[in-house]
Structure formats: structure tokens, C-alpha cells
Amino acid sequence: MTKNRVWITALAVIIGFLAGLQIMNDSKSYAFINVNSVAIFSNELNAINNEIEGLKSLIVMTSRDLNKYQLSEYNSEYIAGYLEEEIERVKAIAGYTNVRGEGVLIKLADNESNTQRNINYDLVHDVDVVMIINDLIDSGAEAISINGKRILAKTEIVCVGPLIKINGESVGAPFIIKAIGNKDLLSAAINAPNTYAYNLKNVYGLEIETMKSDFILIPKY
């Protein structure tokens, strides 16, 4: 009997020892990884590193601006010139200058064939125009106008019955959208499969035509 007890105790000690090791091993901090997750993590790391690079270059740019301001403190002529330069730049961004360059012309018109369905499917709505403008801006358009109305930061595109109100003026159905930017990218934003304009054209049957051009003039507001 005493021999039994010795063996039982020994066995119990071994079990307790292993259990204690297992508890202390803290295997929660380990995770099983595979090639996929390694790739994901390295991508994340690269993205974060790129972001850091971008922030660093932003610091350099901002400190250069600061230097310019500090330099011009001692020279009143210089600061006037610098501020005028800046006014030009800000005006161009805000849309108060004429812009010319390569870009695309887009014609957006109602479906005029006789389809036996709800008339609303055949019309160009304000939402369609907004979505197309957003696609263009997303593809790097620097300036946009609709029927000669310049699109500004404060521009509204609102439905007013059969017309659309842009910059407080009503605009009628065949819309000519001019956009300046990389012409291939802009044209792809309209014509690539599964874009909003592509669906308008091929599902709803609206008339959408794009024309790439090397010289487009967009008037100021």
C-alpha cells in the first residue's frame, strides 16, 4: 500500500508540474501565422512607413513656408510679392481664374427614343450629374464646368423640376461637362465598366458621349 501511495504522489506531482508549466507558458501571446498573414502584416508595415515618409515631407514643406515668412519679415517688398503669388494660387484653386489645358468634354442628354416605361428613367437627374462630377474629381479633375457654370467649392447641384440649378442659375437638359485634368483618367472615369456613368449609359440608355481634347478652356466664375 505504501508503495502505491508513493507512485500516486509521484504521478500527481508530474501532472501538477505539467499543468503549472502549461499555465505559466502564456501561450496566448503566441499566434499561429501563415504566409498570408505575414503578407498582410508586411503590407500594413509598408503602408505605415509610407505614411511616415509623407508626414516627414509635409514637415519639410511647412518649415520651408515658415522660413519664407520669416525671411520676408525683414523685406517689405518681398512679402508683397509673395502674398500676390499666393493670392493667384488660391484664386486658381477657388475657381476665380480661367483655366486651360488638356481634358475631356462630356455630353449628357436624355434618352429620347420611345421607351414604354416610366419617364423618370429616361431623364438626367441632379443626382446623376453629382455622381459624375464626383467621379471626375476623384480621377483628378482640376477644374470642372457644366454648360459654362464653373463648379466651385460652394456650388450646389439641385433639381428644380425639369431643370437643374447650378450656382443659382437654371440649366437645361443636354449638359456639356468640361473637365481639365489627365484626359485618359477622366475619360476612364466615365467609360470604364461599372462606373456610374457606364451604368447610366448601358442600363438606362441615357445619351453619354465623351471627347478627349488637348485644349479646353474653362471660364472663371
Next chain:
Amino acid sequence: MIFAIIGLAMGLLLGLALSFSYSATFTIYVTLIILILLQSLLRIIKNENMDFNIYKEGILIISEILFACLLAFIGEELGISLYLAIVLSFGLKIFNDFNLIVKKLIKYDKIS
């Protein structure tokens, strides 16, 4: 049985005191070994009044451990959690033995 509890407590303290760490890959195998040893302990406690042959018990335990680890390893290689089968079977055995021991302790015969 009191020796088993004392031994478990001692071993647990020893294991907690030693900060010896191993790869997470071996976690499954250590778990299986713990399970098998626990089952053997309960089996021995269950038949405490009988004398047992230590060599036969040892061979049984070691063969069980080896086979369980082999099965778990094959499962890992094939991508199936085969060790769950061992966990299940030994878990059932452990529970059965525990049940019998408690019944023996409280002199439980049947629902009267």
C-alpha cells in the same frame, strides 16, 4: 487520495515557480500528456485497494502518450484537429472515473 491532492498541489507550485517556456507548437502535446496522466491517476485511485504492477501501468501510460502524440502529430500534418478525438475520449474516461470515485466516497448505491 489525499496524497494525490497533496502531490498535485506540490507539482503545481513547482511548475508555477519554474518559468520554463516552450514553443506554442507543443501546447497540444503537453495538454494531451496532462490529460492521459490525469486519467491514469484517477484509474489508479479508483482501484486504490488493489495492488498494481508498476511496470505494466508504466508501459500502458507511456504507450498511450506515444500513440496520442502520434495521432495529434498526424492530425496537425493533415490539417485536421485529430487531437480533439483524444481529448474527447480521455475526457469521458476522466469524468467516468471521477464519478465512480465520488460515488465510492459518499457510499452512493442507487436512487433509493
